[in-house]
Amino acid sequence: MKRLVSKIYIIILTGFMLFPSCIENLLEQEPTTELGASAFWKTEADATYALMGAYSSIRPIFDRDYHYDGLGEFLRMYNTGAAPIKFSTSNPSNYGGGFDAVWEALYGAVNRTNYVIENVEKMLSDAKTEKSVTNLESIIGEARLLRGMCYFRLIAMYGDVPYFGNIIYDNSEVASISRTPIAQVKDSILADFTYAIEKLPEQTQETGRASKPSALAFRGKLNLYWASWNNFGWPELDTFTPSSSEATAAYTSAAADFKSVIEDFGLQLFRGGEPGEWGVMGDAEVLPNYYYLFIPSTGNQNADGEMLMVFTHGGIGTGQSEELMRVFTGRSIEGSQNQAIPRFEIADRYQSTITGDFCEPLIPMNPSEPGARTALNSALNPESYANRDYRMKATLLWDYEKIMGLRSLQEIGYVPFIYKTWNQKITIDGEEYTTFNDGGTNRTGYDFRKFVRNYSGQGRSEGDYNWPVMRLADVFLMYAEATNELHGPQADAIELVNQIRHRGNLPPLAAEKTADKESFFAAIEQERIIELFAEGHRMWDLRRWRAIERVWGPPYGDGKWTIDTHGANQQRFFYNASELTYQRCYLFRIPPGERDINSNLTQNTPWL
Template identity: 25%
Template sequence: MKLKYSLILLASAAFASCQDFLDRYPLEEPASSEFYSNEDELTLAVNGAYRSLYWLSNDDVPYQLFIDGATDIVYIRGTYANMTDMRRGEGSAETATFKTIWDTFYGYIARCNNLLDNMHNARGRVSETFYNRIEAQARFLRAYNYFYLVNLYGDVPFAEHVLDWQQPRLPKSPKAEIVARLYADLDFAKDHLPAKWTGNDAGRATRGAAFGLKARIALYANDYETAAAAADSVIQSKAYEIYPSYEKLFRHSGAGSSEAMLYMPFLLGTQTNQIPKYVGTRLANCYSIIVPTQVLVDMYQCTDGRRIDRSPAYDPKKPYENRDPRLGYSILYPGQWHAGYKFEVHPDSTKTSAVINGETVRINNTEVTNAYGTFTGYIEKKYYDESDVPGKITQCELNFMLMRYAEVLLTYAEARIELNRIDQSVIDAINAVRQRKDVMMPAATLSMSRDELRELVRYERTIELAMEGFRLLDIRRWKIVEHVLPGYMLGKRTKADWYTPVVPAFSDYGKPEYPDESIFQKLGFASFNRDIQYSWPIPQAEIDRNPLLKD
């Protein structure tokens, strides 16, 4: 049975996770005295731990797509995942999403610890190589879960073993201490995982993924030495390369490419996702729920490598021309064709064009006439493959990438810039991303100053990784949350000012600022709340159970 089946099907049936991980012993676990004693049982157990990769909403939409809704680059209609409240600084320790996410990660950590605590039963019964690879995968997956916990919540309880049911409560451990323990897990993992899995094992964590996760954890801990070294190990391995087409990277053809280092697999009959339903246009019978913002659109440079307020190539009457090609590959903007429909959002565009049975016809434009069409005037194109038949909108098999080589290159470049160790390797890393064959933005050069390179690599992280779940944690570690989130979320233009040319200015923190925001519909005001927007509060229900979690 292939790993894709194993991860999705077997794991969901085995090893029920401990939802109240910090409060009680997982009584549902198999008898440790008998289990974990042979290759089949260890494989089943580690496949259960791989469920860690499936951080999903109720409709099987990856939370990475929702979490950008807590930032300036994505708007989420309604109350989905409470992200709009978080962006506005309105959450609290009672917010349900905080507890749901907390329980999810600790539940998966419990699975990993259960395996690690009991796999000794198999010593002498399986080969040392097999045994070490099982342990390496479990430690990798535990580190993956802790990465999110420490970066979303800050200091949290750290458990490396299944808790004693008589003394289940743990105090918080400082983030720095947890990070050091995660390094140890990932060092073990990289020493025992293969560079590549083959056959039925393809898709498991690799040595490169272990280095990549270590680089990511270190970058978010501002440990630039470790981040640069770990990222460089991935680069020097030459195991990965940039996929030539950004446009196709997030379709079936690119999802399993040599750029994908770790991914969330989906398969019809076992587990599918509804990403297209949430991001797609109403014209394609989708919901237009998770949508890009005007701020994100205006962040894309012009083809000369300059911001739109600085570039002579920018024409506010034709705002989508002469722009970084990733804009058109990532975001559906007015006038584009997608999924057989012409996307138009002007209030008077109650009709639009569609290709039906090979002919172009006029149809009702539900993206305008439906009250729940896109509120920003844009649609996300990532992870919507137009080749999928309509039925795949709610049963999508497109893998979701959790780590890709472009991120590692940008981590290496940023870490070296922050260390002020700028050489040609830094420039090459940036340009490998920036000059993908179907992107070809102007190259970075060694003549650029450190501040210019820092601004450029932050631009690349924002644009290259847009709508992939990195923005919230990036603006936190860059310490710019209070400078980019407060204010109104801007929706579609008002009808009276639909065609009014406007060129935003940009703040020192890269935020587009408009001379007259009244030309836009308003989608809610965000206030800065450090207690929510720099780290999420530990759920009150957990504090009530465990007083050691109080500040």
């Protein structure tokens, strides 16, 4: 299991705490210019410094979760090999073998948290004051929350996984470790989350630090997933036996935790959940409030408490910047690379602000067709996008929508997006513009506004936005899901879903949308698609609901083409796909390199 150990080695040198290394023989290194462990772990400042190292090691595992949306039906990802965690696929089909690097990174992060937990626990016996005990226990609570998050991700991908709750100092300690049953790992995660709930403060004074509400939300989410696996089944994991009673108990526990987050801490949606203003079609001087939740200048303030937990980024000159703009937009904005692009299929999910229901489907048309720019419901007619969910304006660019161009840290004026007219001169209402340049990578007819900064001063890889790991809006929707599974549509859950809809300026759900359990589930799923788009949730939802076949069709079927706004077929997925192809989406592969070293590490059945 050498590869695993190369990621879970423990770094005793404090100078390495914030910047993980991949040197395999660090265990044999002696301290030279830095203090050794015997001189460390003396003060709360030491413990906090080590905890920040754990946060730093875990952040790159979760802050690019948008890649997982590329495994659903609404986001096209181009760059799958992005550092620091290299995914080797963004194909919605047969993807479970492309994430070996995630396994290694997660276990490296687990060992970092174990390092903090064990050493801070030793410090407790020497604590002189009650305040010091409280502070140290809070640090342990944060580390245990982070450890629980890592194991949660591991079981969600791989099912049964090796579990260790202690520091690993040498390869031999894990060279023959076996996989622990998922139920046992789940219970250990619950214990970590529960400790965090008990010890963390209700509110943290530092952005990026965990708090009691965030721990409650994660315990609720773990129970929701456990309930889903027991409710819908997980046949690919042949060691797992679903239980309806387990599902009911887990849904109940999840709902209780979510309800506490919603009611007990005075939290509310960003800007009170108000939609703000749509502005003018084809203009970007005014944008809906939802847009401002996802740019650093406004989203980081988080005065309302929408962001229950984030992973921080330092911005310019820190070496810890985010690269969301590089990923989510094109060359016209600081030379960005358009690695993530909305698919055509997402546009029809944005509902009417007038009826509150889906609009007539958009009609893809080639711009050379007569009336393509003016035909009713044409995907190329800007008026086809009027009176829709405000989150559409805040998230997407369609033909003739403008975005602020940026170059060399300066604003260069608005550029209109017009599919396949990259970097061309065009006159609109008597004013000359240069069209949006995506580098020729766009194959859908839409681009992103969400996550794209509209002000100067930062390059494409110099962002200081804090990636949302847990949002209050997600908690609203998870609560609605859990209570709906238990009791069908409930008044408080319907109201929470309507609050999410209100930020899109949509009317409340019509009566038929909440008439029964199935109808309300569809409404909840709809809001999860729109509200959480490109934040990395869709793939996990499809897997836990066993909905991949619902989206792409049954095994050995015709699959489904994705298309663009001009009506061209782009990609076809799951065509004549075998059952094994689907199974390899529902359960990920244990990395072969790990099994080559450790014969006790069994492989998941779909990958035998």
